[in-house]
Amino acid sequence: MPDTTPLADHPQIHWTENGVAHSARWRSESGMPPPKRVMIADDRMTADQAYRLACEGTALLWRGDFQNARQLLQALARRNDQKKPGKKTGKKNNPADDQPASPGAAFHLHRQAQSQRARTLAMLLLPFEADYTIALRRAPDVKLACNEAYGRGEEPFVASLRELLGLIGAHEWRRNGVELPALGQRIHPHYGVFSPIRGEYVQLVADTPLPAGTRLAFDIGTGTGVLAAVLAQRGVKHIVATDMDPRALSCARDNLARLDLLEQVEVIEADLFPAGRAPLIVCNPPWLPARPSSRIEYAVYDPESSMLRGFLAGLAAHLEPGGEGWLILSDLAEHLGLRPRAQLLDWIAQAGLKVIERHDVKPTHPRAQDASDSLHAARSQEVTSLWRLAAA
Template identity: 50%
Template sequence: MEYLIEVGDELAAKDAIKLARGNRILLWRGDFRNALQLLAAMKRRLRRVPRGTSPADTFRRYRQATTERSRILSRVQVELGPGYTLTLPHAPDITRACRLAFGDASDNRMPLTEILGALGADRWRTRGVHVPALQARIHPHYGVFAPTRQEYVDLVAEAPWPRPRTALDIGTGTGVLAAVLAKRGAGHVEAVDIEPRAVECARENLARLGLSARTTVSRHDLLPAGKADLVVCNPPWLPGPAATPLDAAIYDPGSRMLRGFLRNLPRHLSGHGEAWLVLSDLAVRLGLRAGTEALIAAAGLRVLDRLDIRPRHKVSRDDPLAEYRAAAITSLWRIRV
């Protein structure tokens, strides 16, 4: 059973964590900036994750720790007035960000972490992410994975071009890969995603880039009806449950999307068509799934070529999976039936 208690500027991080673990909702009544400092201090105290007996066990502990950390941090909540009004001292105007993220109806209480997520997403949506492969910006929406790490985009931009008349982008997200395919000269690109937020986001991005006439975006799980000369898929890289819509871009329970894509691919490739599967080998290094080539062969498909790229982003030394992330290779697998 949860209990609500009012707290303020005097609350220390260690006491906040103890109360949150005791199923207390901490309703913040102090200065907004002090609430941010409290969350940062709580995160530092909750950062450490013990290593496991194997890479897979370390991953399991990491996931458990991050889930528990999110649960504890979500206990720090604020009271909202109508239309997402937040009246704490030094609080920013959160109305636009929260409406875009959560819709018009507002609860009378909300975790501070959710508000911060909405504010961060609103900044990304306004500013956009520069994508060198497009020489343009992509504007992610709340809950849609932002292309901040662009190794996978560069692989799609540089792979040998088969001059497709039709192309499919499966799990399009922001629409960044659909935009790359259209810019490279695909006659028509059909982009699909199961998440409504992603469909809206991709449509807006492709329209902003002037590509609406050569692209369509629709909501669909895996591959839509019909065949294409080129099918591109960048599925989530790690098996595991997704706790949030944003997690769904990273975690794929039982590798459902990856296996479903490979299993259904032969029915959706034209006679001389090919598919590009873009995937990191991090899950293989962690012992979480079989090698990609073995999965491709098991689906009755053959590999034409493989293009590799190493990560360019920095890895946090506090991350217990740092050595595996730093060594992981992202590959574009060129596949045919």
């Protein structure tokens, strides 16, 4: 399901062009406010000029060639990524001085750098017509990608080139899908719904023995619907999959329809649990207790571990006698010093639950092996676990 917020409810962006004042609706999936300073830019602007202006908070509304704008965005990214940490003191930096005091400090510095990078690169803007046409030389046809993300066009607007490239990338993910060996099928993520590219957690759900006689299961926070699909393929007769995000609900229904599983899986809007009890309840909450900066980041960042704590607090009341709750969770937060293991175990005990067993797997995604990653020390130790929980 696309963004259902009426465009009339979006803020406006203002600029002056050829001595005439203009305004248009402003779109930003990350919630970034419209830039207060806007300059018209075209193919004559150099990357150094553009980078300086972007860092100062001046947005560049592009009137030149579209492909040149893409090249300019790549040049801005290179300049941002080549920045060296540390102050310019005139003295040679000691590498030890640039090291964060703790893994948690490294994480917060990483998030700050990500946020600053996103703000800088979001300063290159494009004009869109009401039908999602971009009136620039060599501009691609992006109507389908925009319709998938935004819904039917209503009026002209301005958005960042970086956001548009995200829409185009999401359209390709949706069209091609993600191959999942644990499922033996492809899952097609929609824009704004986290892609199950980390297949190790899906494999855990595929491999863990089901509780005896499981005919009903709940999948809490279903996202793309991938875990509900795995449970259905394993022979669970009926699965109720819940989510609060309209895009996730639409995505899950689309994937389950592609897999011919809609008769087995019921997708409903619910805040965590549906009504009733089940012998098996599965949840893969966001893994890191931090504040998201965009909608899609809610699949990664869980402010104050609210979804995790909500799932644990309500699990016992929704389990049938002898039933199991499967919590799929990475321990990256523990290695980053964001949530100690003792706190997780305390929440489990406070919820009237006990741990039956835990199945662990090491992640295989590229970042786990990337020594240049600022969080490599924590990522290299990460383990993803499936916790089998039961009422105490």
